[in-house]
Each structure stands twice: as structure tokens, then as C-alpha cells.
Amino acid sequence: MPKKRPSNKDFDNEEVFPQLSLDCVIFGFNDGTLKVLLLKWKGTEYWSLPGGLIRQSEDIDNAAIRILQERTGLGQIFLRQFHTFGKIERYDNQKIISKLSHVIDPESWYDRAISIGYYALVDYAEVFPNPDQFTDECQWWILEEVPELLFDHNEILKKALHSLRLELSYQPVGYNLLSEKFTMPEMMRMYEAILGSKIDPRNFQKKILNSGIVIKLNEVKKGLAHKSPNLYMFDKVKYQQILEGGGLFII
Incomplete structure (x- = not known):
């Protein structure tokens, strides 16, 4: 997700945590394949994981639930926090800004952002994918066919799958x-x-x-x-x- 401080309009006049965001890996299963929900940014062919910012007035888990419900339309969602991504240089900031400057004001980006990763398991047939304010499309991708994603989202996806495999025997x-x-x-x-x-x-x-x-x-x-x-x-x-x-x- 964009690592910027949104305007008050973005979050109904509520303050958010600066430089802290959520990235969500939403897994579904259909036709014998594991799939993941991705967003395509406005006016581009670039894809990323869903995510968002955390309001000062909400718990971190509740922020993840809100973001996932907005993207899937589901009321009840199983999710797990699996990792915090906090390297000083997670990706090439200037390259990302140049690709998305028509969507987000280049002056609004943080020099550094920390992201908390969640994975969710959902019933594929019950999901109604919804894009957010920065994106044109929200679609399922077969896991093996996921393209090169923006930010460090390929790494986040890889880490989420690894965590799911480790927890396979202990989660429903x-x-x-x-x-x-x-x-x-x-x-x-x-x-x-x-x-x-x-x-x-x-x-x-x-x-x-x-x-x-x-x-x-x-x-x-x-x-x-x-x-x-x-x-x-x-x-x-x-x-x-x-x-x-x-x-x-x-x-």
C-alpha cells in the first residue's frame, strides 16, 4: 500500500499512525488451485497486495479486519498476523514514486515505512472483490502465476505462504x-x-x-x-x- 499520510478526508477526519501500515495476503481455493487476491493500480499494469493504514482509534487487528472486509465483502474473516516488515530499505522508493506519481502526490510518500503482515483464509465462492481508492481492479490470481508486484509484496507473499505451511496442522x-x-x-x-x-x-x-x-x-x-x-x-x-x-x- 502507499506509504503516505492520508488527508483527513481519507479517514473521516481520524488520525492514523505515521509510517505504519498493514499488508494483507488473502488466500482462496478454487478449481484445485490456491489463489491470492491482488489489486491493480489506477492507470497502470502494476499489481500489489491489498493493505492500508491504521487509525489511531482502532486496534491493529480491527484495522486488518476492516481492510479485508472492504476488499472481500465478507463479514467474518479468519486472519493471522505473521510478520513485521521493517528493513530500512525495503524497496526502491524513487522507482515506486515514479510509477505511481499520477495516483499519489510524490511529496506525500514517507522515506521509510514499516508494515505488519496478515494472511487471511476465505471461501473463494463467497468473496466479492472490491478495488480501493488507488486501484482499478481487484482480482484473484493463481499463486504460481502472480506477476512481479510493487513494493516488496512478492517477498511478503512468499513469507505468508511459508507461515501458512508451518501452521497448517494447527489452524482451521x-x-x-x-x-x-x-x-x-x-x-x-x-x-x-x-x-x-x-x-x-x-x-x-x-x-x-x-x-x-x-x-x-x-x-x-x-x-x-x-x-x-x-x-x-x-x-x-x-x-x-x-x-x-x-x-x-x-x-
């Missing part, structure tokens, strides 16, 4: 990325997309069923060319007990 990942009803192959592909590697399907299904975190429904997924697989949904209480009791290890 499936409950937040999958639809309410899902098939076992869909769940397995979700984990494969996050890990970037293949999983043995027989061992995976056995571990998931033995864990008790899913309930098999008397329904199948229709409209497929091959045999229709069974649908499942999460047992939220059991899922939370497993996570709090040591984690869900699927590989």
Missing part, C-alpha cells in the same frame, strides 16, 4: 478455505495446493476419517463425468478439539 485451514460441503478429493487438493507437493490419497483419506473432523453426508457431488464422490462437512467442535489438542497432521 480446511474450514476456512473449503465450501460448507466438499469432497475428499477437493480437501486433498487443497492441502496439495498449499504444500506444493502430492499427497498419497489412501493415507490422506484414512487419516482424515480417523480424526473424526468430517461428517459423511448422504449426498454426492453431481455433474461430474466420472463416479460422483461423496460429500462431507466439518464437525466444527471435533475439528477445534483436534487443533487445540496437538494439531491435525495429514502427511
Whole structure:
């Protein structure tokens, strides 16, 4: 996000924390692939992660929730703070200013900015992407196809994915990325997309069923060319007990 001090109009006459911002990595899962929500800046082909500034009157977590709700349209969002980015030279400031001078007054940029990183897990089908005041588009990108981003946002995205992988066994990942009803192959592909590697399907299904975190429904997924697989949904209480009791290890 732009590392500038906004006018009072930008934040309803509320003061913000100078030189401190949030950058948010919003993950979704669709068609067997992990996706991330990106913004395209006005009048350019440059993309970046969503983000924003923190009002003096709000908690940092609440600021992240506000920013994520503005970009996704969702009321309930799972998010985790994963890292603070505070290098003295995070990126080439002058190069960024030259690319975005038509959007933001060059005199408004800070010489240095510190950013708190959050990642969010959302149900792809429930998101209504919304651009912000600096951008023309807000779109999903397949993770492997993400272009060169502005600022140090490729580094932030890489760090967010690493953090998600480390916490995979201890966070309700499936409950937040999958639809309410899902098939076992869909769940397995979700984990494969996050890990970037293949999983043995027989061992995976056995571990998931033995864990008790899913309930098999008397329904199948229709409209497929091959045999229709069974649908499942999460047992939220059991899922939370497993996570709090040591984690869900699927590989």
C-alpha cells in the first residue's frame, strides 16, 4: 500500500499512525488451485497486495479486519498476523514514486515505512472483490502465476505462504478455505495446493476419517463425468478439539 499520510478526508477526519501500515495476503481455493487476491493500480499494469493504514482509534487487528472486509465483502474473516516488515530499505522508493506519481502526490510518500503482515483464509465462492481508492481492479490470481508486484509484496507473499505451511496442522485451514460441503478429493487438493507437493490419497483419506473432523453426508457431488464422490462437512467442535489438542497432521 502507499506509504503516505492520508488527508483527513481519507479517514473521516481520524488520525492514523505515521509510517505504519498493514499488508494483507488473502488466500482462496478454487478449481484445485490456491489463489491470492491482488489489486491493480489506477492507470497502470502494476499489481500489489491489498493493505492500508491504521487509525489511531482502532486496534491493529480491527484495522486488518476492516481492510479485508472492504476488499472481500465478507463479514467474518479468519486472519493471522505473521510478520513485521521493517528493513530500512525495503524497496526502491524513487522507482515506486515514479510509477505511481499520477495516483499519489510524490511529496506525500514517507522515506521509510514499516508494515505488519496478515494472511487471511476465505471461501473463494463467497468473496466479492472490491478495488480501493488507488486501484482499478481487484482480482484473484493463481499463486504460481502472480506477476512481479510493487513494493516488496512478492517477498511478503512468499513469507505468508511459508507461515501458512508451518501452521497448517494447527489452524482451521480446511474450514476456512473449503465450501460448507466438499469432497475428499477437493480437501486433498487443497492441502496439495498449499504444500506444493502430492499427497498419497489412501493415507490422506484414512487419516482424515480417523480424526473424526468430517461428517459423511448422504449426498454426492453431481455433474461430474466420472463416479460422483461423496460429500462431507466439518464437525466444527471435533475439528477445534483436534487443533487445540496437538494439531491435525495429514502427511
